[in-house]
Amino acid sequence: MKWDALEEEPCSLARTVAVIGDRWSLLILRECFLRIRRFDDFQASLGITRHLLADRLKKLVRFGVLRKIPYQEAPKRYEYILTQKGLDLYPIIMSIVHWGNIHMVDSRGRPMLHQHKACGHMFDPVMVCSECGEPLSAKGVHVHPGPGARRSSPVHAKALGTKVKAG
Known part of the structure; x- marks a missing residue:
């Protein structure tokens, strides 16, 4: 896999990493x-250089994650809104964030707490099955090739429990 061609890989994780796979994004x-x-608010909050920030914002706009909306004409300035x-x-x-809250906090505790507006409770995010609502874990999931999968390598085939077709 080439880093600059991840968005073309037949892998949803690789394609996602192409968009959000660096720390600044x-x-x-x-x-x-x-x-x-x-x-200016992004720059002040993050301490990122103008060039790097402009590059990452441009990438997020190009991939349709953000959209630019002008808020000032002279000089022209934009807000970046999540699509x-x-x-x-x-x-x-x-x-x-949840992984960081579990594995990377120091003795002071979590830097931010999240409150669900609907019920008013502080919460931890939980990934659940879209079909039955049960919590998911890596050990409780089987992975199968989908219609967009490429011909698997022997390593992927073994991991997925499938056979590699001879070329």
Whole structure:
């Protein structure tokens, strides 16, 4: 796999990593979910260089995760708003936050708590089966090749419990 061609791989994880697989893109998304929208606010919050921030925002816009909306004409300035595609990244961001809350906190505890507006309770995100609602774990899931899968390598075939077709 070539790093600059991940978006073309027949793998949903690789294609997603092409969009959000670097630390700055993930941190920009964190800020977006915290309702930061303007270039200068991203820069002030993250301490990122202007060039790097502009590059990552451009990439997130190109992939349709963010959209640019002008808020000032002279000079022209934009807000960066999460699209539906961007909002759909929320479970991913929350999963990463939850992992950090479990494995990376120090003695002071969690840096942020999340409250569910509907019930008022603080919560931890839980991944559940879309069909039965039961919590999911890596050991409780079988993976099968889908219609978009490429011919598996012998390693993938063994992991998926399938046979590799001879060329």
